Amino acid sequence: MITKGPRGTKDVLPSEAYKWNYIENAAREVASGFGVGEIRTPIFEHTELFLRGVGETTDIVQKEMYTFMDKGDRSITLKPEGTAPAARSYIENNLGVDQQLKMFYITPCFRYERPQAGRLREFHQFGVEFFGAAGYSADAELISLAIAYLKKLGIDNLKVNINNLGCSECRKKYNDALKEYLRSNIDKLCTTCNDRFEKNPLRIIDCKNPDCKEVAKDVPLIIDYVCDECRDHFDGLKGELEALNVNYVVDPYIVRGLDYYTKTVFEIISENIGAQSTVCGGGRYDGLIEECGGKSTPAVGFAIGLERLILTLEAMNIEVPKPMGPALFISSLGDGAKIEASKIAFELRCSGISCERDLLGRSLKAQMKYANKLNSRYVIVLGEDELKQNKVNLKNMETGAEEEIQLSDIASIMKARI
Ligand code: ATP
Numbered sequence: 001m002i003t004k005g006p007r008g009t010k011d012v013l014p015s016e017a018y019k020w021n022y023i024e025n026a027a028r029e030v031a032s033g034f035g036v037g038e039i040r041t042p043i044f045e046h047t048e049l050f051l052r053g054v055g056e057t058t059d060i061v062q063k064e065m066y067t068f069m070d071k072g073d074r075s076i077t078l079k080p081e082g083t084a085p086a087a088r089s090y091i092e093n094n095l096g097v098d099q100q101l102k103m104f105y106i107t108p109c110f111r112y113e114r115p116q117a118g119r120l121r122e123f124h125q126f127g128v129e130f131f132g133a134a135g136y137s138a139d140a141e142l143i144s145l146a147i148a149y150l151k152k153l154g155i156d157n158l159k160v161n162i163n164n165l166g167c168s169e170c171r172k173k174y175n176d177a178l179k180e181y182l183r184s185n186i187d188k189l190c191t192t193c194n195d196r197f198e199k200n201p202l203r204i205i206d207c208k209n210p211d212c213k214e215v216a217k218d219v220p221l222i223i224d225y226v227c228d229e230c231r232d233h234f235d236g237l238k239g240e241l242e243a244l245n246v247n248y249v250v251d252p253y254i255v256r257g258l259d260y261y262t263k264t265v266f267e268i269i270s271e272n273i274g275a276q277s278t279v280c281g282g283g284r285y286d287g288l289i290e291e292c293g294g295k296s297t298p299a300v301g302f303a304i305g306l307e308r309l310i311l312t313l314e315a316m317n318i319e320v321p322k323p324m325g326p327a328l329f330i331s332s333l334g335d336g337a338k339i340e341a342s343k344i345a346f347e348l349r350c351s352g353i354s355c356e357r358d359l360l361g362r363s364l365k366a367q368m369k370y371a372n373k374l375n376s377r378y379v380i381v382l383g384e385d386e387l388k389q390n391k392v393n394l395k396n397m398e399t400g401a402e403e404e405i406q407l408s409d410i411a412s413i414m415k416a417r418i
């Protein structure tokens with residue numbers, strides 16, 4: 001049916017777009033305060049990028065990608081996340097020459113999932129990536145950016161969970177212990193996890209299948225297998241978070257959905273938006289740039305799901321400031337006045353003063369009702385007399401005060417008022 005959007009998509013209507021503008025503007029402001037520049041990458045990439053950059057054993061690659069052949073017989077995928085494209089662009093554009101590079105993006109993402117509250121097939125992310133810095137200070141600054149953003153929106157009661165996944169060396173040791181444990185439970189795991197057992201057993205801990213979750217309850221924990229360097233990194237991060245007064249909890253079960261994480265991973269949870277409660281997920285991915293064909297480069301990043309963020313604002317009854325109504329509403333009576341209203345509106349709009357008028361030929365009473373509905377700050381009524389005498393009553397709708405002004409002065413008077 002062409003009058004219904006595809007399953008898992010959602011229109012943002014004019015009546016709610018102000019919420020999106022508000023959270024996106026806040027994201028841009030906070031990013032700018034942290035010295036983070038914007039990157040915009042295409043909506044689609046070569047499928048290969050995500051196979052490598054997200055990982056072949058992840059849910060995203062195994063179940064969720066929108067992949068198709070284009071007319072030139074290339075396999076193309078709609079971006080399911082923003083980090084791999086940012087890494088691709090970083091390599092392609094040789095951005096590594098800036099040794100410390102911080103980037104953010106606001107982007108739609110596409111995942112073929114079962115739609116439910118907070119889980120869509122097209123959704124949006126505000127993501128931040130720091131490239132080049134290996135030390136824990138980058139992790140702490142990144143987490144503090146997420147917190148600063150959420151605080152700016154009035155959200156200050158979220159849970160910050162962190163974990164340490166170690167490096168590839170720690171992972172090898174841990175995988176042996178993990179497989180040892182899983183081997184005796186392998187018949188309880190789903191078919192996807194049976195496949196993951198050899199390729200990437202860590203993924204099994206993140207599986208959403210209830211039987212796998214049951215098995216995952218008693219797994220050995222990676223945090224007990226990390227090497228000294230990875231332990232020091234994590235201790236340093238914890239110290240810096242404490243210095244910043246970030247209330248975190250170490251959750252040794254977080255492994256995150258993407259294959260590329262090393263050392264730090266974290267999640268920020270909103271407890272009042274139902275089952276899909278992870279608003280922000282991120283971590284360090286020191287191996288990704290090299291995996292995608294670049295020079296070995298440390299990096300750390302996060303992504304915040306904007307639909308879940310809006311659900312959180314709504315659940316917490318946080319009012320997003322509504323946009324102001326037009327500065328001036330010009331009502332008019334008669335054809336001459338209508339043309340004059342059009343001229344004044346055009347002049348004001350060109351000088352940045354918002355203006356509205358009736359386009360439906362409504363009665364004066366209906367025009368005034370409409371001006372009220374729009375929350376107009378000032379109103380004038382133009383008729384034949386006003387045009388003849390070059391005079392008009394400027395009414396302040398908030399105070400009700402009226403004053404007579406020269407019609408030809410309207411632009412300069414409005415500029416002074418707004
Ligand atoms: P989940 O475990 O909920 O599936 P994820 O680990 O797949 O999340 P990430 O890939 O880390 O999520 O994406 C970062 C954020 O993007 C998530 O924390 C969430 O807020 C949001 N997000 C992920 N998938 C969806 C979706 N299908 N619909 C809406 N938001 C999503």
Ligand code: MG
Pocket residue numbers: 059257
């Ligand atoms: Mg997911």
